Amino acid sequence: MTIFHDLLRSSAATHGGRIALLFGEEQLSYEDVLVRAEGLAVKLTSEGIGPDDHLAVVMDNSLECVLVWLASSIIGCTEVPVNPQYRGTLLHYMLADAQVTAAVCDACYLPGILDVAAQLPDLKRVLVNGHDAGSGSFPVTIRSLDVSATPEQFVGVESAPERIILYTSGTTGPSKGVVHTQRSMLVLSRYNAEVMGYGEHDRLLNFFPLFHQNARYTGVIPALCSGASIRIERKLSTSTFWQTCDRDRITAFNYLGSVLRMILNVTGPERHTGMHSVKKAFGAGASPGVWAEFEDRLGIALYETYGLSEAPMATLNLPENRSPRGSAGRASALFDVAVVDEDDELRPAGEMGEIVLRPRRADALMAGYHNNDAATAHALRGGWFHSGDRGFLNAAGDLYFEERAKDSIRRRGENISAWEVESVLEQHPAVAEAAVCGVACDDREEEVAASLIPSDANASLADIVAFARQRLPAYAVPTLMRLVPDLPRTPTAKVRKEELRAVPRASYCALPAACKQEGLLE
Structure with a gap:
């Protein structure tokens, strides 16, 4: 049984009929999630998907997307979440670099995959959600996938890679595939849930895309770890943000700095502490002025972090141990943090340099870059992960992120x-x-x-x-x-x-x- 399969089973046993996932008018209990994900794992297996496959998921946010992701994690194959907006050269590069052998996509993204399929020797089959495959001559096998198929228990696998490949934004070259394992992402998710204090009383809101580490492992999985519920939106709608929070009694959401400003732009004077259900938010990039508005006027505690796909949640600025607003806080329980010069020598407090990170826990750091040993060795030289980001530490150890040194x-x-x-x-x-x-x-x-x-x-x-x-x-x-x-x-x-x-x-x-x-x- 895979790590995430065990999580789904134990969560269903503990929380049963409690609501786990919401999307639009649909909702699934913890038991529903297990039954639907196991049934879909059986369906994927019947279509030839096994632990040795590299499975790309090219889908918009939806319950179907979550179920495909969880079903693939039950099978234990290597998951490759793909930005569905990628097309042409970029899509071809990502699918080729990840050595994708199979893909699940929404019907609207099938043409883009077919445009590059002939140049992907590893790709053998594409399963399409919401589409009648019909007939025709295609470079790969195309089959319809009924995500709502009759539930069937999945026995489990004895051994599987249980890997996830998350693609970074490229820097001075193509994007790199960051390799994590289900175990490492469960470490992250449980730590996130612990830091945020999530429990059965919480209802989270996610509007970030499900191909992001943010939405997956500091959103959906932390909710499932803690007995909370999470509403998944296709994207952020500022015009309905507060309406959604009021209707669903949302207690927490994830953010980026720009998102906080967008929310403030639609927040009237009637919104203040005690006049809404939201208590906390997790993210990065909050400016001091916006931070003050959220905490002082709205009563929403911001949990600020600094991290990357390779090394998430490296620092934390927490309400109960507040660093100055505008800083990313101090080293978390997952990483040591330092700032170095171009010769990898430590910079004094207050002086700018490259941010480097060293894991304090097993599985906190990526396993490496997929099929790129040279990039892995370069990033991990000297026993530290070199982020390519610039910043400085003050005398108290608070990190101030300045800019991406990468292009x-x-x-x-x-x-x-x-x-x-x-x-x-x-x-x-x-x-x-x-x-x-x-x-x-x-x-x-x-x-x-x-x-x-x-x-x-x-x-x-x-x-x-x-x-x-x-x-x-x-x-x-x-x-x-x-x-x-x-x-x-x-x-x-x-x-x-x-x-x-x-x-x-x-x-x-x-x-x-x-x-x-x-x-x-x-």
Whole structure:
């Protein structure tokens, strides 16, 4: 029996008919979750999915998505949660790099998978939720998947990899697959539930995508560990946020800094301590001003953290042992934290450097990067995980996260790989070279800005952004573009991204406004 299968069985035995999951008008008890997940595991097995498979899940947030994820964890195969907005080159890269042998997808994402399936020698079958597979000639076997199939008990497996591959945003190269195990993710989930004090009285709210570690292992699994309930939304709707909290008596939710500002923007003066059910929130990136609004006016305690897919919940800023607002707090029970210079020497308090982490508990840190021993060795050199992030520690040991030293951009809660956006833009025949960076806007979020050297004097930004929209997730499509004769470079011809980040916003074409006129953007 796998780690998560045992969790589902013990939770069902303990909590039985208590509500576990809610989505829309649907709700499942702890017993329902076990029965439905085991039945679906039987169905997947009958379709040829076994412990040796690498199974990609390409689905929007839904109960079906949760059940497919849990069923695959019962089977014990290697799970690969995939951002369903990925398409073309990026989708092909991820499925190929993860050596995906099978996939489950929503019907709307089948065409994107079929577009790249012929170039994926490992991919053998695709199971489609909400779709009649019909007939036709396809490069892989396509079958319909009835997620609501008749329940059937799954006996269990004797041994299985029980691995999860979570893809980072790429930095100066393609995204890397972070390998964790069910055991390591259960360590994280139980620690999160312990820190947050979750219990049967809690009802959580999740609006982050289920391919994220955040939603899975600091959301759904902590709820199931503690007897709580969790409402899953397809995405954040600020217009209905408080209505949902009131209706379901939500007590906790996860956040990013930009999410908190969006919630404050729709929070009227009648909302204050004692006038709602929300007690606490877990996340990262809360600015001091927003933090004060949530805690002092709304009475919602923020549990701030710093971490990465490789090393989650590395620090904590907790209400009962508060560090200064705006800091990510001090080392958690999972990691030691230090800041080093380029020679890996410790930096004095208050001086900027790279944040490095060392696990205090077994399974707190990733097992490594999938099929990338060189990257694993580089990241784990000297006995510490090198985050690539910049920050400093004050004399009390509080961590202040400054920026991603890696070449990534933060937008709409996503870390976007500048390299991946550049690689797509450079596929356009009118683009000779692309350089992408983040341009700061409110709440520590960024816009994606692209500087392009054209290969064609008649290059059209409208054509280029339309090309990008067909090949990139919506949140990664540049909103600022400009054509330039050359790019600022180092003596070794590398692009100076720091100079590009200093380019005034007015120097770019603001694409949403420009392209609406041509009917290219909604």
